[in-house]
Amino acid sequence: MRKLILIFLMSVFASVAHAEARLNVVTTLPWIGSLAQELGKDRVSVTTLVKANQDPHMLEAKPSMILAARKADIILYNGLDLEIGYLPLILVASKNPAIMPGRPGNCDCSRFVRVIDKPATVDRGMGDVHPLGNPHYHFSPGNILKVAEGMAAALADLDQANADFYRANFEAFAVKLREKRKQWSSLPLNGKRFIAYHRLFEYLAADFGFRIIGYVEPKPGIPPSAAHIERLIEDMKRSRPDGILTTGIYGKKEAESLSAKTGVRVIVLPNDAGAGKGTDDWFSFMDAALTSLR
Amino acid sequence: MKKFRSVSGIFMLVFALFIATAFAEDPEERMNKLEETVKKQEKTIEQQQKTVDSLKEEMEKQKASLESDVSSASLQTGGLFGGSSLTNPNISVVLNTFMYSSSLKNEELDQRGIPGFTRGGIERRRGFNLEAAELFFFASVDPYFTMYTTIPITEDGTEVEEAYVVTTSLPAGFQIKGGKFKGGFSRLNAQHPHVWDFTDIALPYRAFLGNEGLGGEKGVQLTYLPSLPVYTLLGAEVLQGESNLLFGPDAGSGPHAFSFFVKSSLDTSDNSTLYLGPSVLFGKTKNTGLVPGSVPDLGAEVRGDSALYGFEMVWKWKPSSQQGFILQSEYLYLSQEGDLKDFGATIVEPLVRRQDGFYVQANYRMNRWRIGGRYDRLALFSDAFKLAGTEQDLGSTPWRATGSLEFIPSEFSRIRLQYTHDRSARDGRENNEVIAQFIVGIGAHAGHAF
Numbered sequence: 001m002r003k004l005i006l007i008f009l010m011s012v013f014a015s016v017a018h019a020e021a022r023l024n025v026v027t028t029l030p031w032i033g034s035l036a037q038e039l040g041k042d043r044v045s046v047t048t049l050v051k052a053n054q055d056p057h058m059l060e061a062k063p064s065m066i067l068a069a070r071k072a073d074i075i076l077y078n079g080l081d082l083e084i085g086y087l088p089l090i091l092v093a094s095k096n097p098a099i100m101p102g103r104p105g106n107c108d109c110s111r112f113v114r115v116i117d118k119p120a121t122v123d124r125g126m127g128d129v130h131p132l133g134n135p136h137y138h139f140s141p142g143n144i145l146k147v148a149e150g151m152a153a154a155l156a157d158l159d160q161a162n163a164d165f166y167r168a169n170f171e172a173f174a175v176k177l178r179e180k181r182k183q184w185s186s187l188p189l190n191g192k193r194f195i196a197y198h199r200l201f202e203y204l205a206a207d208f209g210f211r212i213i214g215y216v217e218p219k220p221g222i223p224p225s226a227a228h229i230e231r232l233i234e235d236m237k238r239s240r241p242d243g244i245l246t247t248g249i250y251g252k253k254e255a256e257s258l259s260a261k262t263g264v265r266v267i268v269l270p271n272d273a274g275a276g277k278g279t280d281d282w283f284s285f286m287d288a289a290l291t292s293l294r
Numbered sequence: 295m296k297k298f299r300s301v302s303g304i305f306m307l308v309f310a311l312f313i314a315t316a317f318a319e320d321p322e323e324r325m326n327k328l329e330e331t332v333k334k335q336e337k338t339i340e341q342q343q344k345t346v347d348s349l350k351e352e353m354e355k356q357k358a359s360l361e362s363d364v365s366s367a368s369l370q371t372g373g374l375f376g377g378s379s380l381t382n383p384n385i386s387v388v389l390n391t392f393m394y395s396s397s398l399k400n401e402e403l404d405q406r407g408i409p410g411f412t413r414g415g416i417e418r419r420r421g422f423n424l425e426a427a428e429l430f431f432f433a434s435v436d437p438y439f440t441m442y443t444t445i446p447i448t449e450d451g452t453e454v455e456e457a458y459v460v461t462t463s464l465p466a467g468f469q470i471k472g473g474k475f476k477g478g479f480s481r482l483n484a485q486h487p488h489v490w491d492f493t494d495i496a497l498p499y500r501a502f503l504g505n506e507g508l509g510g511e512k513g514v515q516l517t518y519l520p521s522l523p524v525y526t527l528l529g530a531e532v533l534q535g536e537s538n539l540l541f542g543p544d545a546g547s548g549p550h551a552f553s554f555f556v557k558s559s560l561d562t563s564d565n566s567t568l569y570l571g572p573s574v575l576f577g578k579t580k581n582t583g584l585v586p587g588s589v590p591d592l593g594a595e596v597r598g599d600s601a602l603y604g605f606e607m608v609w610k611w612k613p614s615s616q617q618g619f620i621l622q623s624e625y626l627y628l629s630q631e632g633d634l635k636d637f638g639a640t641i642v643e644p645l646v647r648r649q650d651g652f653y654v655q656a657n658y659r660m661n662r663w664r665i666g667g668r669y670d671r672l673a674l675f676s677d678a679f680k681l682a683g684t685e686q687d688l689g690s691t692p693w694r695a696t697g698s699l700e701f702i703p704s705e706f707s708r709i710r711l712q713y714t715h716d717r718s719a720r721d722g723r724e725n726n727e728v729i730a731q732f733i734v735g736i737g738a739h740a741g742h743a744f
Contacts, residue, residue, distance in 0.1 A: 062559070062561065062567050088740065088741060089741045
C-alpha cells in the first residue's frame with residue numbers, strides 16, 4: 001500500500017514537473033490553438049476547448065473546460081463576445097487568477113483586429129447580433145498576421161526565457177503567410193457574388209473582393225421562415241449568385257434545399273481549423289476555404 | 295495664290311532634302327545611337343523603380359507602425375463579462391409566468407401537503423400565475439471580487455434572494471463566496487427556477503427543503519478545485535440556517551447549518567459529459583413546517599438535529615447546437631432526531647425520521663423543440679417516521695409523473711406545456727395538473743453553470 005502511495009505521489013510530482021517545463025496554453029477556438037502551436041512549437045502545451053465541429057456561439061461551460069482553465073498559464077480567446085455564453089463562467093469557476101482579464105495570462109485576440117460590421121444600434125429583435133462587430137475574423141489573413149504578432153508578444157511577455165524563440169517563430173509565420181497570400185490573391189474570386197447562411201464570411205469577402213448579396217438566415221441566429229426562403233428564391237432567380245456558402249456545423253440542410261430549388265450550387269466551407277480533412281492548421285484551413293470558392 | 299504654292303513647294307523640297315540627307319547617314323551608327331538612348335532610359339527607369347519601391351516599403355512600414363499603434367491603443371479588453379460595464383452592472387430581467395389548471399380546487403391545493411414531510415400546500419392558483427419577474431445584476435467589483443444579485447419581484451413584493459461576492463484572485467484553486475446565495479448542496483438547489491427543466495421542483499426537494507428548495511441562505515462558502523486529471527470540486531459552507539422546513543431562524547443562536555459537497559465530472563466522449571457527486575447538509579432544526587398538529591391553527595414544532603444527504607448524477611449528450619439529451623437523477627436521504635411539540639395537545643414526544651426520495655428525468659432537444667419526462671417518488675428505501683418510539687402510518691407512497699413539451703424560439707424565450715399526475719398527498723386523491731409556462735429574459739444574463 002505504502003509503495004502504491006509512493007508511486008502515486010511520484011507520478012503526481014513527475015506530471016507537475018512535466019507541466020512546469022512547458023507553457024500551458026488554453027485556447028477557445030481551434031484556429032487559435034493552431035496559431036499558438038505554430039508560435040510556441042515544443043515550448044507550449046496547447047489545449048483547445050471548442051471542437052471544430054461545435055458551434056462556437058452556443059456552448060456550455062463543461063467542467064472539463066474549467067479544469068483546463070484551472071491549469072492554464074495563459075488563455076487565448078476570440079473575443080468580441082463570441083464566447084460570452086461560457087467564457088466568463090469558465091474564467092470565474094477556474095479559480096485561476098492568472099487568466100483573469102487585465103492579467104498577462106488573459107489574451108483577447110480581437111484586440112489586434114480591425115473589426116468590421118460593427119452595428120450602430122443593437123436590439124435583440126435584430127437576432128443574435130454581435131454588438132462589438134463581426135467576430136469571425138479568422139477568415140482574414142491580414143488580421144491573422146496581426147493576431148499572430150500580438151499572440152507571440154503575449155507568449156514572450158509571459159515566458160521571457162523563450163521570448164526570442166516566440167518572436168523568431170512569428171517571423172517565420174509572417175514569411176509563410178506572405179507567400180500564401182501571394183498564392184491566394186491569384187485566385188479568381190474578385191467580383192463573385194454569393195448567398196451565405198450566416199454572417200460568417202464577411203472578412204473573407206472583404207479581403208478577396210467578392211460580395212455576399214443575401215443570407216439564408218433572416219437575422220443572425222434565427223432559422224429561416226418559409227416566407228423568407230420564398231423571397232430569397234425569387235431574388236436568387238434574378239441575381240444568379242455563384243454559390244450558397246455554408247459550413248458543416250449549421251445551415252447545410254437549409255442550403256441544400258435552397259440549392260435544389262434554385263440550381264445554385266452549395267459550397268461547404270470549413271468553419272475552423274480541423275473541420276474536415278486536410279484542414280489541421282490555420283493555413284490548410286484557409287487553403288481549403290478559398291479553393292472551395294473557386 | 296500662285297506665290298503661296300511656290301513657297302510651299304520650296305519648303306517641301308527642303309524637307310525632302312533633309313530626310314534624304316538624314317537617311318544618307320550611316321544607318322548602323324544611328325542604330326547604335328538609338329540603342330544607347332534606350333539603354334540609358336532603361337537605367338533611369340530602373341533607378342526610378344528602385345526609388346518607388348523603397349518609397350512603397352517606407353509607406354508600408356509607416357502604415358504598419360500606425361496599425362500597431364492602433365492595436366496598442368485598443369489594448370483595453372472588454373472585461374470579464376464582455377462589452378463595457380464600467381458605469382452600469384450587467385442587468386437582466388427574467389419573466390416567469392404560467393397558466394395553471396388542476397383537477398382540484400384552490401382550497402384543496404392550499405391544504406395539499408405531503409404527510410410526514412411537509413404541511414406546505416401547493417401555492418399555485420387555477421388560471422394565470424406570475425411566478426416572478428427576476429432582476430439580475432452582476433459585474434466585476436474590482437480585480438479581487440465579482441458581485442451577483444438576484445431580486446425576484448413577485449406580487450407579494452421583492453426580496454433579496456441572492457446578493458453575494460465571489461473572489462477572483464485567490465491563488466491555488468481556492469475561491470470564497472460570501473453574502474446570501476443558493477448553496478452548493480445537491481443540484482436543483484443552486485439553480486434558479488427559470489433554469490429548471492420542469493415548472494416545479496422535484497418531489498424530494500419539496501418534501502425536505504420546500505417549494506423552492508433551500509433558497510438563498512446567508513453565509514460563506516469555500517471551494518477548492520485541485521489540479522487533478524479529473525474535474526473534482528470540493529466545497530464547504532457555513533450557513534445561517536433559516537429554511538423553515540429543514541432548519542429554522544431560531545434553531546440556533548448563530549450560524550447553525552453546514553454543508554460539504556464534492557462535484558466530479560468526466561467527458562465520456564467529445565460530445566458527452568458525466569457529472570456527479572455526493573453532498574451533505576446538516577444542522578439544527580426548529581420550525582413548524584412538518585405537521586399541522588392536533589389543532590392546525592396552533593401547529594406543532596420540531597426541534598432537533600437534521601442531516602440531509604444527497605447524491606446527484608447528470609449525463610449530457612450534445613452532438614450539435616440543435617440537438618441534445620440530458621439524463622438527470624438525484625437521491626436525497628434525511629436523518630432527523632429530536633422532539634415534536636404539539637401546541638394543541640401540549641405534549642412533547644421524541645421524533646425520529648429516516649426518509650428518502652429520488653427523481654429521474656430526461657430531456658431531449660431537437661432544433662427548437664424539446665420533450666421531457668420525470669418520475670419522482672418519496673419513501674424509496676426508507677420510510678421511518680417514529681413518534682414516541684411508534685412507527686406512524688402516513689398513508690400510501692407519494693409519487694408523481696410529469697411530461698413536458700417545450701418550444702424554444704431563441705435562447706431568450708421558452709414556452710412550456712407540462713402535465714403532471716400527482717399522487718403525493720398520500721390520501722389516494724390525485725391531482726392532475728396542466729401548466730402552460732412562458733419564460734422570457736431581456737438584458738445581459740450570465741451564462742448558466744453546467
